[in-house]
Amino acid sequence: MTRHDLSVKSLRSSLATRRAARLQRQSLERQLASYTTESDRIELDAILSRHTSEETTELRSIINRQAMDRLLRSA
Known part of the structure; x- marks a missing residue:
């Protein structure tokens, strides 16, 4: 393998890795968006x-x- 091949790889x-992280965050955002009512939140x-706090x-x-976003949409 050449040096160029290694850098492409x-x-x-x-x-x-970045794409997987982005997809995972988008999924998390969708899940959190499902908490819509005050009691849910x-x-x-x-x-x-x-x-x-580090964990959350x-x-x-x-x-x-x-x-x-919700506040801005409702204004």
Whole structure:
């Protein structure tokens, strides 16, 4: 294998990893968006409160962004 082949293989691997991460995040965003009612969000907040902030940072970021989107759409 040439050096060029290795860098192409590395690039493909990197792109595949990024694509998988993006698809996983999109799936997570869809799942979190299904919590639409106030009671759903209270339940979700109770679940998240059982975990550390490090564990829930990404989830809370998505939830907060979705809440802002809902507010902007309703205004």
